[in-house]
Amino acid sequence: MTAPRILVVDDEADLRELLEITLLKMGLDVDCAASVGAARDCLAAREYDLVLTDMRLPDGMGIELVREVNAAQRNTPIAVITAYGSADNAVAALKAGAFDYLSKPVGLDQLRLMVQSALRIQRPAPDSSQPSVQAGRPVPRLIGESAAMRDLRAQIARLARSMAPVAITGESGSGKELAARDIHAHSARADKPFIAVNCGAIPEALMEAEFFGYRKGAFTGASDDRDGFFQAANGGTLLLDEVADLPLPMQVKLLRAIQERRVRKVGATVEEPVDVRLVSATHQNLAECVEKGRFRQDLYYRLNVIELRLPPLRERRDDIGLLSRALLDKLSPPGQRAELTPTAEQALQSYSFPGNVRELENILERALAFAADGLIDVPDLALKPVAPGLADAQPAVPSHAPEPATAVPVTPAAAGPVTAASTSPAAPAQATAEEVSPAATACFTDFLDRVEREMLAAALSTGSREDAARALGLTPRQLAFRLRRLKLAD
Numbered sequence: 001m002t003a004p005r006i007l008v009v010d011d012e013a014d015l016r017e018l019l020e021i022t023l024l025k026m027g028l029d030v031d032c033a034a035s036v037g038a039a040r041d042c043l044a045a046r047e048y049d050l051v052l053t054d055m056r057l058p059d060g061m062g063i064e065l066v067r068e069v070n071a072a073q074r075n076t077p078i079a080v081i082t083a084y085g086s087a088d089n090a091v092a093a094l095k096a097g098a099f100d101y102l103s104k105p106v107g108l109d110q111l112r113l114m115v116q117s118a119l120r121i122q123r124p125a126p127d128s129s130q131p132s133v134q135a136g137r138p139v140p141r142l143i144g145e146s147a148a149m150r151d152l153r154a155q156i157a158r159l160a161r162s163m164a165p166v167a168i169t170g171e172s173g174s175g176k177e178l179a180a181r182d183i184h185a186h187s188a189r190a191d192k193p194f195i196a197v198n199c200g201a202i203p204e205a206l207m208e209a210e211f212f213g214y215r216k217g218a219f220t221g222a223s224d225d226r227d228g229f230f231q232a233a234n235g236g237t238l239l240l241d242e243v244a245d246l247p248l249p250m251q252v253k254l255l256r257a258i259q260e261r262r263v264r265k266v267g268a269t270v271e272e273p274v275d276v277r278l279v280s281a282t283h284q285n286l287a288e289c290v291e292k293g294r295f296r297q298d299l300y301y302r303l304n305v306i307e308l309r310l311p312p313l314r315e316r317r318d319d320i321g322l323l324s325r326a327l328l329d330k331l332s333p334p335g336q337r338a339e340l341t342p343t344a345e346q347a348l349q350s351y352s353f354p355g356n357v358r359e360l361e362n363i364l365e366r367a368l369a370f371a372a373d374g375l376i377d378v379p380d381l382a383l384k385p386v387a388p389g390l391a392d393a394q395p396a397v398p399s400h401a402p403e404p405a406t407a408v409p410v411t412p413a414a415a416g417p418v419t420a421a422s423t424s425p426a427a428p429a430q431a432t433a434e435e436v437s438p439a440a441t442a443c444f445t446d447f448l449d450r451v452e453r454e455m456l457a458a459a460l461s462t463g464s465r466e467d468a469a470r471a472l473g474l475t476p477r478q479l480a481f482r483l484r485r486l487k488l489a490d
């Protein structure tokens with residue numbers, strides 16, 4: 001088997017030699033070029049597994065090579081070497097399609113990590129039509145065949161190949177974490193860890209230790225050395241979820257870790273190199289947070305190299321049917337099938353989903369509990385009345401369909417004693433909005449909220465959030481969502 005071949009492009013003879021020797025020692029074949037022109041000749045003559053180019057060259061800029069390699073749709077990762085402190089160049093190169101960058105003075109341990117991860121890219125990319133597997137479990141895929149979702153998947157496949165930080169934006173519940181997992185699953189890092197951190201959930205005093213780890217004796221209670229999120233994600237991907245919630249002092253430390261690609265454990269004297277791809281996510285407008293002084297501009301600039309926007313569910317209604325079927329398959333007990341009546345599907349199509357896919361998941365989960373024989377009808381969905389501000393988001397209701405989102409007429413018998421005003425259990429399953437007053441609808445959802453609130457409070461009174469989630473059969477995220485929805489989060 002032939003060794004991977006690397007092209008080193010640098011006009012500084014000393015640095016070129018240092019890079020060449022290091023790469024040869026790694027068992028790689030190396031060609032060298034001292035200018036953009038010479039590099040073009042090499043690239044025309046053969047295929048390379050990696051190109052490593054200096055930014056400033058006598059006859060042009062390394063970024064020109066980045067653009068040419070990408071425009072030629074070659075499968076070659078290309079990394080740039082930037083002058084010390086020129087973050088702008090590094091970000092520009094990543095935006096132009098560079099796989100990664102190294103800052104001068106080039107640290108040899110970082111060079112080795114970068115080369116190893118570039119060479120992993122040359123392995124066949126995971127087949128995007130097949131579910132990928134992490135830690136023995138299939139990674140849930142982003143479901144949807146709307147134009148927006150196809151476009152999103154194509155973007156993910158493209159950006160998964162690089163190391164450039166990705167900032168995912170989108171409303172709560174729109175699938176940001178799932179998209180981050182997809183990026184990881186399609187990258188050359190797929191067999192390394194994916195670590196998701198909810199930045200809003202870590203007490204400020206513990207943040208540094210949680211992110212960077214600590215040494216034994218660093219503080220009271222530090223009885224052993226411990227790794228932080230960066231070390232745990234080494235070689236893989238670190239998702240900074242709700243990144244806007246990071247306190248300013250931690251933002252400074254994070255920026256430094258990103259720039260240096262090194263972290264220092266609390267209580268340690270030396271830094272250690274880390275090879276982590278960063279993905280951040282937030283439902284807040286980060287640019288606005290920068291304007292208000294709540295988020296550092298330099299960190300924003302570093303994290304926001306590639307932006308990925310998750311469209312809200314109401315902008316891709318074509319996906320609702322497919323998503324509902326997939327979610328029902330996931331939520332139904334093994335061996336049992338559940339489905340929506342055509343009118344129930346129509347009602348979902350017309351609903352505005354302020355809570356996006358997570359809300360659809362919750363609606364279906366609750367509906368399953370109420371539905372007879374797994375057949376979910378409009379009343380089982382208990383859709384909320386449309387808030388006045390959201391009215392515009394509702395599409396026109398097809399004339400053949402019953403009034404959808406506001407038509408929540410029937411109380412399932414299982415829901416227990418509801419006040420007479422709410423409705424009658426004997427009401428026909430496909431009652432229309434004319435038959436049920438808005439007051440009855442509001443009363444019904446108020447009742448369900450009250451029951452949910454009481455159950456949550458009871459579960460939380462006995463222990464931690466984790467215990468409460470377990471007792472209620474929810475994931476911690478689902479519990480957090482429900483607490484937020486009912487304004488019980490504090």
Ligand SMILES: Nc1ncnc2c1ncn2[C@@H]1O[C@H](COP(=O)(O)OP(=O)(O)OP(=O)(O)O)[C@@H](O)[C@H]1O
Binds near residue numbers: 140142174175358
């Ligand atoms: N396209 C999709 N296909 C299948 N499931 C999805 C899709 N989008 C979201 N989900 C599901 O919806 C739920 C919420 O998704 P996720 O946690 O990724 O959203 P989020 O945007 O990160 O939310 P938050 O901002 O509240 O953290 C998860 O259970 C996820 O599996």
